[in-house]
Amino acid sequence: MDQIALNHEASAGDTHKQLVSSLPPEVVQCLENARFLHLATCTDNQPHVSLMNYTYIPSSQFSSAPVIVMTTNPSSKKTNNLVVNPNVSLLVHDWVSHRPPTQGRRMSGGSPGPEHRSSLASLLLNLNTSAISSISATINGTAELVARGSEEESFYRSQHLENNTFDSEGVVGAFNGGGGEQLPEDGGRECFVAGEEVRVILVHIKDIRTSDWKGSVKDWVLASEGNAPNVNGAR
Template sequence: MSCPDSLPEHVLSLLKTSKYLHLATCSKPECIPSLSLMNYTYISPDRVYAPEGTEHSSTDKCHYIIMATQRNTEKYENIIQNPQVSVLIHDWVTAKKLSLRKSSMSNTPTPSEPVQAEPAQTQNPDHPSRLLNLLQELNQSELSQMSATLRGHAEHLDASSDEFNYYEQELLKQNPDARVYTRGENVSVVKVKLVNAKVSDRDNNTKFYD
């Protein structure tokens, strides 16, 4: 299965900096979809696992995503039956900043604090509230950011292999919060080889990378 010839720098930056993604799997033959929020780490071509004593192959230009899951989950069973998966990543940086603004705006006066009425000339029943303005701004900022849908081929790694240990450590190094998903003997490390990408913005400008 081929890899994209290249991925745009803004997609690579998003893959490197984001903490979560949405993983879509589908059962077979029922074709029942499932969606999960996942911790992950991105593996660039220069960080792909190479067995000890061998050099990294310069021909391996593929990009990978590493995740961990328990084996008694729906997503695990789906991947076993159907390794075709999709992931969605989104730039939430602006939305986070607006969320902080919302928190600061929610501090309403206490009963002991006098509330001054707005001047009559500024009172307008049709004027939206500050919260409504914030929500509108939040919606627009979310849409203005780039979203990327990446399709890939998922593989469960052998828990006794050096490759499993290598990618588990890479996952925890980049994302320590994922440690809770790597505990116990029922853990599966999933390697997703990215096959293509679809990138969209708020103006519905869409580009495909194969």
């Protein structure tokens, strides 16, 4: 069923949520295209946001519903937060977020002005600023730390490790967990994913809000045992 995009006033509420049995295709595409997401946790009214590697798993022997897998240092702030409050929010988007230069804006870090850029740099910049993407998605759900040493943890860790294996050229300058640490040439896999002390986070999706660059907003609730079937607009 096609869903009508919300206007700016309606987008502030949640009266147009639709109940769905699976993630909308555009959300799946977004999750499959992006490499990082922002994880928001909160305790005592103090929000905390981390930049995370992740793996989207549509279904498995451990969950028939889609889940999002991440790994974390057990002593990190986000770990402490989600133990106290498992409600989390994720932001993921499949467009390039490089900011194009604006007239009169002073470039930082010695970045060359337009007149000094190579043809390749100009091409990449044009790609970055063009509408080559579709949506951003805010995903709300609950997070859990998978039991240490369990078969479930081993499965999700291996899937996450396989999904985040990049060559050295692809990881230079990348960051993990919002801590500002530059990753080594293996992408930090050994310390951030495969390390024995690293805990596996599993996020169970509750609802999704998408928006595009035109400001169109859509809301969905993913059907599960914990979600009531009488969501407004569901059919």
